[in-house]
Amino acid sequence: MTAIQDPPQSRIAANVMHFARLLRRAGLPVGPAEIITAQHALTGIDLGSKTQARTALRAAMIHRHDHQEVFDQAFALFWRDPSAAEQAAAMALLDAAKQPKPERPAPASRRVAEAFARKGDQPPRPKEEPPVTDMTMTVSEQERLQRMDFEAMGAAEIAEAKRAIRRLVLPLDLRRTRRKRPDQTGPVTDLRRTIRTSLRQGGEILSIARNRRVTRPPPLVVLCDISGSMARYAQILLHFLHAVTNDRDRVQVFLFGTRLSNVTRQLRARDPEVAFQMVAHAVPDWSGGTRIGEAVASFNQQWAKRVLGQGAVVLLITDGLDRDGAQGLAENMDRLHRSCTRLVWLNPLLRWDGFEPKSQGIRAMLPHVDEFRPVHNLASLRGLIDLLSRPAPRAVVMKGSHP
Numbered sequence: 001m002t003a004i005q006d007p008p009q010s011r012i013a014a015n016v017m018h019f020a021r022l023l024r025r026a027g028l029p030v031g032p033a034e035i036i037t038a039q040h041a042l043t044g045i046d047l048g049s050k051t052q053a054r055t056a057l058r059a060a061m062i063h064r065h066d067h068q069e070v071f072d073q074a075f076a077l078f079w080r081d082p083s084a085a086e087q088a089a090a091m092a093l094l095d096a097a098k099q100p101k102p103e104r105p106a107p108a109s110r111r112v113a114e115a116f117a118r119k120g121d122q123p124p125r126p127k128e129e130p131p132v133t134d135m136t137m138t139v140s141e142q143e144r145l146q147r148m149d150f151e152a153m154g155a156a157e158i159a160e161a162k163r164a165i166r167r168l169v170l171p172l173d174l175r176r177t178r179r180k181r182p183d184q185t186g187p188v189t190d191l192r193r194t195i196r197t198s199l200r201q202g203g204e205i206l207s208i209a210r211n212r213r214v215t216r217p218p219p220l221v222v223l224c225d226i227s228g229s230m231a232r233y234a235q236i237l238l239h240f241l242h243a244v245t246n247d248r249d250r251v252q253v254f255l256f257g258t259r260l261s262n263v264t265r266q267l268r269a270r271d272p273e274v275a276f277q278m279v280a281h282a283v284p285d286w287s288g289g290t291r292i293g294e295a296v297a298s299f300n301q302q303w304a305k306r307v308l309g310q311g312a313v314v315l316l317i318t319d320g321l322d323r324d325g326a327q328g329l330a331e332n333m334d335r336l337h338r339s340c341t342r343l344v345w346l347n348p349l350l351r352w353d354g355f356e357p358k359s360q361g362i363r364a365m366l367p368h369v370d371e372f373r374p375v376h377n378l379a380s381l382r383g384l385i386d387l388l389s390r391p392a393p394r395a396v397v398m399k400g401s402h403p
Helices: 009-025 032-042 050-061 065-078 085-098 107-117 141-147 155-166 191-199 231-247 272-282 292-302 329-339 360-368 378-388
Strands: 175-182 210-216 220-225 251-256 260-262 313-317 342-346 371-373
Touching (some): 009 032, 009 050, 009 065, 032 050, 141 155, 141 378, 155 231, 155 378, 220 292, 231 251, 231 313, 251 292, 260 292, 292 360, 329 360, 342 360, 342 378, 371 378
Parallel strands (some): 220 251, 220 313, 313 342, 342 371
Antiparallel strands (some): 175 210
8 A cells, every 4th residue: 555655645646547547448437527536535534544545536436336346456456556567467477377267257357457458658659561461261350249258358348349239229029009090091990080070071971081000019128137146247238228228118127136126217317327327326236146036026016017018028137046046936937927928038148058957046937938048248139139029939949059
């Protein structure tokens, strides 16, 4: 903590500014307002206390709970040694030598390491003639991004994926409703309107009024798991749910971990950062345990009759790992399945080719869904959009391999 032990005021401001640049390179939305607030916050604490400094900076510069892990990693590296880029790179090489094939590197550590390695003050290199490269049998950067797992993305790739998600359009198979609208070429004769029109013409029927049934997309209801095992995917999928909520009407979004939270109103905010900040304040159990059965039961009791009318489609986003051991899960899933027209289960575990439904929660849920699909990259989201634009199948379709 030598970097913040009683330094001059000007050095505090400079260090806070460089720390904010690091956070921005790691993908966190830190602007001038957060920098000024952080500088004022450090003047009211004991600078010799690492805990107080971290708490003050976090309160001033972080507005969302899911950014806390990245902030803590950046704070631990930067304020220990502002020139820790070389040390972080050396440690990464040592770790790579010891563990040549890590299964799941922490996204926060990877994003902070990339932010440290990215130098913003280097002079521009002289322009050189681009080498001639044979592009035969190579994969474009865009195609690679489409297939990359959300969990394996760095800060720049996550930002690009978020921009691509905002451009996605979610169509739904149109359904006929009971309402009719006037249409002179419609197949339904409107006798009442025909007679009412003839009264204005002395009782003579000069034309036959016709109607056509109104078609509109069904309501869309999303139940998204935000427990610890799903938190990294939920952070990306929230951008997809925000885009869908602002693009369509009759969309309801619920988040659940140990309890169920309706975040539809919060996601209606046009600015994504404002929407996610409101969601963070409304959801108390982010990255906690999972009680899928209890969450589905709460939805069935409190919300099903309100939002599952008119042929609603339900998207259930979870890995199926229930902390309660699938207690009551099958009964609640059966009730949910019978209450909606179409139930689609999106599971990131399906990205593995050798996936098998071994856990009790997955085995209890599978008989009560219409579609079982992966949701781990942009290609899987595009596959979901294509699925929902087609009529619902009659039988359950399982897809055990990732696209």
